């Protein structure tokens with residue numbers, strides 16, 4: 295039987311990564327944070343001095359992606375995330391990263407029986423046939439607060455107002471672009487995490503997956 299795919303989409307800082315990791319662990323599935331691919335492209339460009347890259351320059355970086363960058367702590371910086379959102383609007387960059395994501399979903403590493411992928415277009419473009427699609431949302435305020443606390447625990451001195459503005463800008467860019475915009479698939483389960491603890495979100499998602507696995511068996 296083909297790998298069981300869980301597609302998780304949603305805006306920046308909605309809690310996709312934490313949920314995806316927990317679900318992958320629970321079900322023994324492989325996990326791919328697809329945002330890290332766009333972030334690695336952005337980091338490569340920043341390091342080579344291309345802070346306002348052309349589509350061609352960004353596509354070259356995506357085609358020749360240095361996989362070591364996926365483990366760099368600089369991947370999580372706001373500057374990297376913001377440029378990631380810019381290059382992610384470029385069709386040639388998306389095309390260059392498409393194949394890797396589809397292959398991961400179809401053949402999860404280490405023979406895992408399934409894969410959890412999180413991003414913006416997993417349920418709509420990368421894995422439109424995924425048996426489970428989740429779309430996580432949360433208010434800008436809730437997401438900015440979470441990002442603020444996350445950066446604080448890393449020893450940074452974040453500015454809540456600036457984080458809110460950047461989240462808004464990122465939402466507009468990710469949802470407003472022509473290619474693979476952020477939007478829920480028609481058959482996605484919507485989960486608003488603004489007022490839910492991670493345990494509650496996890497329990498809801500787990501129940502959805504268990505039901506879908508029984509249906510498929």
Ligand code: DC
Nearest residue numbers: 306328329332378379382413414415
């Ligand atoms: O999820 P994240 O914040 O790490 O993603 C960084 C950027 O990458 C995000 O602003 C939009 C882009 N992205 C995308 O366009 N498609 C994906 N599947 C994942 C991320």
